[in-house]
Amino acid sequence: MSELRWDPIKLHWVIIATERGRRPRDFHVEPEGDGMTACPFCYGNEDKTPPEIFAIRPSGMPNAANWRVRVIPNKYPALRVEGELNNRGYGLYDVMNGIGAHEVVIETPDHSRSMADLTPHEITDVLTAYRARYQDLRKDFRFRYMVLFKNHGLRAGATLNHSHSQLIAVPLLPPVAATQLKVARNYFNTKERCIFCDLIAFELDCGERVVREFSNFVTLTPYASSSPFELRLYPKRHSHDFALMNDAQLAELAVAMKDMLLRVKNVLRDAPYNFILHTAPPMHRRPGKPTHWNSLEQDYHWHIELVPRLTQVAGFEWGTGFYINPTSPEDAASFLREADV
Numbered sequence: 001m002s003e004l005r006w007d008p009i010k011l012h013w014v015i016i017a018t019e020r021g022r023r024p025r026d027f028h029v030e031p032e033g034d035g036m037t038a039c040p041f042c043y044g045n046e047d048k049t050p051p052e053i054f055a056i057r058p059s060g061m062p063n064a065a066n067w068r069v070r071v072i073p074n075k076y077p078a079l080r081v082e083g084e085l086n087n088r089g090y091g092l093y094d095v096m097n098g099i100g101a102h103e104v105v106i107e108t109p110d111h112s113r114s115m116a117d118l119t120p121h122e123i124t125d126v127l128t129a130y131r132a133r134y135q136d137l138r139k140d141f142r143f144r145y146m147v148l149f150k151n152h153g154l155r156a157g158a159t160l161n162h163s164h165s166q167l168i169a170v171p172l173l174p175p176v177a178a179t180q181l182k183v184a185r186n187y188f189n190t191k192e193r194c195i196f197c198d199l200i201a202f203e204l205d206c207g208e209r210v211v212r213e214f215s216n217f218v219t220l221t222p223y224a225s226s227s228p229f230e231l232r233l234y235p236k237r238h239s240h241d242f243a244l245m246n247d248a249q250l251a252e253l254a255v256a257m258k259d260m261l262l263r264v265k266n267v268l269r270d271a272p273y274n275f276i277l278h279t280a281p282p283m284h285r286r287p288g289k290p291t292h293w294n295s296l297e298q299d300y301h302w303h304i305e306l307v308p309r310l311t312q313v314a315g316f317e318w319g320t321g322f323y324i325n326p327t328s329p330e331d332a333a334s335f336l337r338e339a340d341v
Contacts, residue, residue: 014324024267069105073103073104104164116265145172219256266340
């Protein structure tokens with residue numbers, strides 16, 4: 001029988017349609033061709049992008065071709081750094097100027113390699129770039145939140161096949177982040193514990209949704225997964241802010257990420273996916289809100305969410321806010337655990 005399951009962090013219901021029982025081979029996404037003749041993210045095409053903001057290279061001049069990871073402004077940004085917010089009312093509506101930042105992290109100079117193909121050392125370089133850009137952007141008092149995400153494959157929203165991720169800083173708290181932060185704060189206020197730490201402890205004790213456990217990280221399938229083979233990667237020890245990770249922690253995280261991405265690639269035949277890095281917002285004090293972030297360090301827990309794009313949102317999902325998942329998280333974890341990586 002199907003089950004309705006509640007996600008206590010996202011505050012929504014999902015339907016686990018166990019009668020459908022879809023296996024990895026039932027989700028077939030056609031491979032996508034690459035029609036590009038001159039990719040702007042490849043070696044030698046640095047002049048085809050805006051000047052870099054950050055790069056990891058052994059030596060040499062900025063914007064030269066000997067880089068390992070390169071961060072550039074998005075050529076067609078959703079939001080721009082220049083200007084003032086000018087938050088104002090418009091009848092019953094609210095409007096403000098499109099102020100923010102929109103950056104692209106080019107993860108490798110090799111056009112043919114996906115993030116799953118990179119070595120742990122190369123993924124560490126990518127994570128180092130993430131950390132550096134978070135630390136820099138949060139200095140801007142206008143930015144209330146930063147979201148780091150990766151679109152892999154055309155169906156997941158990638159417009160270029162060259163492996164890259166994006167970082168967008170926004171001048172307000174997005175609804176998804178606001179919900180998670182509120183849930184974490186309320187839980188801590190009631191129980192004086194982190195809800196994520198309690199969830200991780202339960203899942204490790206239960207075991208059936210754990211895909212892989214490392215010394216300091218764990219990958220699991222959420223109990224109320226909205227999509228087939230959805231994954232979350234958590235630090236096992238409480239940590240509210242990804243940007244506070246040291247080099248050794250980034251290196252271990254790179255191993256865990258490599259493992260997660262390889263399992264998804266092998267089990268789902270390189271299906272398109274999105275991953276999102278959820279971390280604490282900048283702890284800027286707000287006028288008139290002296291206790292705004294007073295428990296953030298204790299109540300929030302950063303994590304990475306990965307969602308393979310195997311199903312489509314249709315009328316029922318739009319009309320109800322419920323998601324139908326035809327593969328149970330327990331089955332998905334079993335398939336992913338057994339993957340040869």
